[in-house]
Amino acid sequence: MADKADDSKYLWTDKTSEGHTRVGLNDLARNEIGQVTFAEFPNKMTEVGEGDPILSFEGAKAVTEIHSPVSGKVAKVNSDLIEHPELLNEDDKDKTWIVEIF
Amino acid sequence: MNRPIITDSLSKFFITSPKFTEPIFYFSRPPQASVVIGLNQDVYSEVNLNFIRDQKIQLSRRFAGGGAVFVDPGNLTYVFVDNDDGSNYGDFKRYAQPVISTLKKLGVDAKMTGRNDLTVDGKKVSGMSALKIGNRFLCGGTLMVDVDLAAAAKALTPPKAKLQSKGIKSVHSRVTNIRQFFDPKYKNLTFEELEKRILLTVFRVTDIRDVPTYTMTNDDWKDVLKIADEAYTGDDFVMGTKPDDDYFRGRHFDGVGTVEVSFSVKNDVISHAKIYGDFNNPNGDLSAIEKNITNVPFAKASLTEAFRTSHLADNIGNVSPDDMADLMLKEKYDLK
Numbered sequence: 001m002a003d004k005a006d007d008s009k010y011l012w013t014d015k016t017s018e019g020h021t022r023v024g025l026n027d028l029a030r031n032e033i034g035q036v037t038f039a040e041f042p043n044k045m046t047e048v049g050e051g052d053p054i055l056s057f058e059g060a061k062a063v064t065e066i067h068s069p070v071s072g073k074v075a076k077v078n079s080d081l082i083e084h085p086e087l088l089n090e091d092d093k094d095k096t097w098i099v100e101i102f
Numbered sequence: 103m104n105r106p107i108i109t110d111s112l113s114k115f116f117i118t119s120p121k122f123t124e125p126i127f128y129f130s131r132p133p134q135a136s137v138v139i140g141l142n143q144d145v146y147s148e149v150n151l152n153f154i155r156d157q158k159i160q161l162s163r164r165f166a167g168g169g170a171v172f173v174d175p176g177n178l179t180y181v182f183v184d185n186d187d188g189s190n191y192g193d194f195k196r197y198a199q200p201v202i203s204t205l206k207k208l209g210v211d212a213k214m215t216g217r218n219d220l221t222v223d224g225k226k227v228s229g230m231s232a233l234k235i236g237n238r239f240l241c242g243g244t245l246m247v248d249v250d251l252a253a254a255a256k257a258l259t260p261p262k263a264k265l266q267s268k269g270i271k272s273v274h275s276r277v278t279n280i281r282q283f284f285d286p287k288y289k290n291l292t293f294e295e296l297e298k299r300i301l302l303t304v305f306r307v308t309d310i311r312d313v314p315t316y317t318m319t320n321d322d323w324k325d326v327l328k329i330a331d332e333a334y335t336g337d338d339f340v341m342g343t344k345p346d347d348d349y350f351r352g353r354h355f356d357g358v359g360t361v362e363v364s365f366s367v368k369n370d371v372i373s374h375a376k377i378y379g380d381f382n383n384p385n386g387d388l389s390a391i392e393k394n395i396t397n398v399p400f401a402k403a404s405l406t407e408a409f410r411t412s413h414l415a416d417n418i419g420n421v422s423p424d425d426m427a428d429l430m431l432k433e434k435y436d437l438k
Contacts, residue, residue: 018411041369043370044370044399044401045370045399046370046399046401046403046404047403073403073404073407074399074404075398075404075407075408076371076397076398076404076408077369077371077397077398077399078397079368079369079371079373079397082369102407
């Protein structure tokens with residue numbers, strides 16, 4: 001089952017103009033996981049607690065879940081990652097964001 | 103003047119041409135039947151496309167907001183073009199007043215109802231719309247005098263939402279012509295006479311020769327046609343794309359109009375959304391709202407927040423984020 005975990009070192013966070021927190025995958029994570037080939041979000045993810053899973057994904061070096069560094073309601077989900085998990089491999093915040101929390 | 107887009111382009115010409123800085127007033131009467139839909143309406147749910155094709159009724163989309171109307175030679179359209187002085191833009195009553203008082207003198211007790219309708223005995227005889235470009239705007243209306251009501255009813259198929267909120271059964275019973283309400287001595291009033299009476303009221307003169315008139319030059323018409331050609335981005339502008347989403351929901355908001363959302367949900371989030379409606383906000387940016395609600399979880403708190411950050415007042419009108427979220431979430435707003 002989904003365990004809580006502290007993945008803050010693998011994630012970047014940014015504040016949006018509406019005051020939401022955008023969370024995405026950083027270089028450290030990319031180095032450890034390798035090329036990402038599969039990504040999936042938890043079902044009906046409308047709210048997360050700190051440490052709750054926000055994404056499961058498969059990379060060349062690992063299959064893993066990443067957990068939210070903050071708690072709150074979900075404003076947006078980067079659904080593009082489902083069809084295009086390779087977006088997580090780029091060093092571009094517009095592509096590597098996972099969720100937006102408020 | 104045969105293409106409906108010409109009358110629209112004419113209004114745009116009077117609003118934007120540097121030749122004109124003063125207020126302008128003019129009439130137009132369509133030479134043949136056509137359906138004109140509002141800028142943001144979904145043609146597929148407003149118009150009986152088979153009927154209008156069979157009857158060779160033209161279809162066009164105005165640059166302004168408002169609902170779908172059926173116009174034919176029995177219809178008189180009047181248009182004011184004016185400069186925004188901070189209080190006049192959006193004041194439909196002000197621009198309806200000359201027509202209301204002219205009709206009163208003819209025996210017609212027309213009342214302003216809703217935001218921009220004129221009714222007699224509870225039936226609609228006129229609808230208005232507005233369009234602002236820069237500091238100038240148009241505000242005008244269609245006046246039904248001898249319109250073919252049966253054809254109008256067949257051509258227009260409004261969604262359930264609007265009718266339920268207004269508690270009426272069909273378009274046919276909602277609209278009527280004013281001629282039946284004229285005092286007996288005006289029963290055969292011609293359009294020319296009606297226009298003359300309205301002009302005298304608008305310009306506050308007693309002699310028609312005192313109405314300042316401008317005659318369009320050939321160059322003016324060239325400019326109008328240029329506007330029409332630029333605006334006519336093909337049948338796409340009129341037809342739009344047929345909604346092909348999982349849901350099509352809408353409701354009527356008092357004082358605003360009908361707002362509809364066509365949307366799809368994939369993996370529990372909004373994967374696509376398009377907003378339609380007959381609200382009068384032609385300068386709103388609906389695509390900004392659509393973008394803002396895409397990728398949002400299909401849930402109350404998330405959608406309400408997305409609408410809260412979508413500048414609804416500027417882009418649609420006085421609708422709350424909470425109501426917009428419910429509009430998408432609740433089955434009772436289904437229009438499909």
